[in-house]
Amino acid sequence: MWKKTMALSLSVLAAAGLTACGNDSTQKAEAPAASQAAGTAAPKAERGKSIVVYFSATGNTKKAAEVIAKQTNSTLFSIDAKEPYSEADLNYRDNSSRCVKEHEDPSIRPVIANEVPQWDSYQTVFLGYPIWWGEAPNIVYTFVTTHDFKGKTVIPFCTSASSGLGDSDVHLSKVAGSGDWLGGTRFSGGVNEKDLIDWAKKY
Structure with missing residues (x-):
């Protein structure tokens, strides 16, 4: 029973870890777009x-x-x-x-x-x-x-x-x-x- 409970807990943690990584990947994927927008505005900001x-x-x-x-x-x-x-x-x-x-x-x-x-x-x-x-x-x-x-x-x-x-x-x-x-x-x-x-x- 303990082994089953432990295995279940590890599975939940692993799933949570994958979800967190998935969210981080999404943020990183969006970062270039934000950077590009900043780059577009840069000439006016630096003028x-x-x-x-x-x-x-x-x-x-x-x-x-x-x-x-x-x-x-x-x-x-x-x-x-x-x-x-x-x-x-x-x-x-x-x-x-x-x-x-x-x-x-x-x-x-x-x-x-x-x-x-x-x-x-x-x-x-x-x-x-x-x-x-x-x-x-x-x-x-x-x-x-x-x-x-x-x-x-x-x-x-x-x-x-x-x-x-x-x-x-x-x-x-x-x-x-x-x-x-x-x-x-x-x-x-x-x-x-x-x-x-x-x-x-x-x-």
Whole structure:
């Protein structure tokens, strides 16, 4: 009788142990899903305080910047030239125009009229600009060379009618000399809002 009782007790304990292991296996199986969800949210959680800095000559980059700022809940900052660009300045078909002269002389650094309030408080910078001859305009170089990007993640984006991103993002990161620069993205001049929102959601 004692042996039967003992055997029955051991069977109950063994069954309980298997049930406990079964529950543990279920929890472990669910863990990757929880980890995956955390990984999906990680970029936004790690982004910290963010700002969308942009230069826009014709308004296309401004539209893109506004959508990105709204989607990412970022501060919006326009790089304004102390000497505003006129329509004649932007006539790339005129070899004597301002934009052509600046393109031909990369050392020209147009003066910026405004400053970013509390620049050091931002951890992530979305940097937007139009593409001029495959490059960012000189005034964007002015901004990049006069700001410290140490400890910041920089996410370049550009707009253009037909030209690609080229190496504009790489060139900007080199002159910056600091910061974690991600690869840039080019959007068409028409600026498809859905494309911008989908892209911004990644961050």
